[in-house]
Amino acid sequence: GAGVSQSPRYKVAKRGQDVALRCDPISGHVSLFWYQQALGQGPEFLTYFQNEAQLDKSGLPSDRFFAERPEGSVSTLKIQRTQQEDSAVYLCASSQGAGGLVIDTQYFGPGTRLTVL
Amino acid sequence: AQSVTQLGSHVSVSEGALVLLRCNYSSSVPPYLFWYVQYPNQGLQLLLKYTSAATLVKGINGFEAEFKKSETSFHLTKPSAHMSDAAEYFCAVIRNAGGTSYGKLTFGQGTILTVHP
Numbered sequence: 001g002a003g004v005s006q007s008p009r010y011k012v013a014k015r016g017q018d019v020a021l022r023c024d025p026i027s028g029h030v031s032l033f034w035y036q037q038a039l040g041q042g043p044e045f046l047t048y049f050q051n052e053a054q055l056d057k058s059g060l061p062s063d064r065f066f067a068e069r070p071e072g073s074v075s076t077l078k079i080q081r082t083q084q085e086d087s088a089v090y091l092c093a094s095s096q097g098a099g100g101l102v103i104d105t106q107y108f109g110p111g112t113r114l115t116v117l
Numbered sequence: 118a119q120s121v122t123q124l125g126s127h128v129s130v131s132e133g134a135l136v137l138l139r140c141n142y143s144s145s146v147p148p149y150l151f152w153y154v155q156y157p158n159q160g161l162q163l164l165l166k167y168t169s170a171a172t173l174v175k176g177i178n179g180f181e182a183e184f185k186k187s188e189t190s191f192h193l194t195k196p197s198a199h200m201s202d203a204a205e206y207f208c209a210v211i212r213n214a215g216g217t218s219y220g221k222l223t224f225g226q227g228t229i230l231t232v233h234p
Binding site for chain 1: 149
C-alpha cells in the first residue's frame, strides 16, 4: 500500500537558490498539510490544503515560501532565495476527510531534509 | 492559543521497565490530543489519539495514555519497554473549536526514548 511520499529526500542548496519540494499524498485524501521541523524541535505547521484550495497559510514564515496543489493531489512547496535559517526537515501529511466533527488521522511522509549552505 | 509541553527531552529506561512520557497542554477548551512516534529517517506515525470519548486511550505497540482534565495532562505509558521502542515521541494537540477543526496539529518539543538492555 502506498503511503505519503516526498521527494527529494535530501536537498542541499546554496544560499539564494530556489528549491521545490514535492509531496505525493495518499490517493483520494482530501486534506494535505505541510510542516517544518527544525533540528531538535517538534514539527511546526506551515500550510493546509483542502483539495486544491489553500485554506490556511498562516504558518508560512515569509513571502519566500509558496505552496500549491493545483489538481488537488500532488503538492509542491517552493522556497525562493533560500536562507540558512530555512534548513530543516519539511514534512508533508495527508488525511482522508476535510475535518469537521471527525478528526482524521494524518499520515506523514518521510520528509525532505533541506540544508542551505 | 494552545500549547503543548513535554517534560524531559530525554528519557532512558531498561528493557522491561515502565515507560512514562509526560505531556501537558494548555487550552481554553478540551482539545484533541495525540501521541506520535518518529523513528530515524522516517515520518511520524500515530500511536494513539484522544477525541473526547474514553479518557483512557489504548494505542498501537502496547502504548496507552490517559486524559486528565484536572491536571491538563495526557501522559503516555507502556508497562514493559522493548528495545524497538527506542525513538522520538511527540505529543500534539488540535484545538476543539466548537466541534469543527480541519486538523492543524501543534506539537511539543519531543522526547527521545532510549532503551538499554
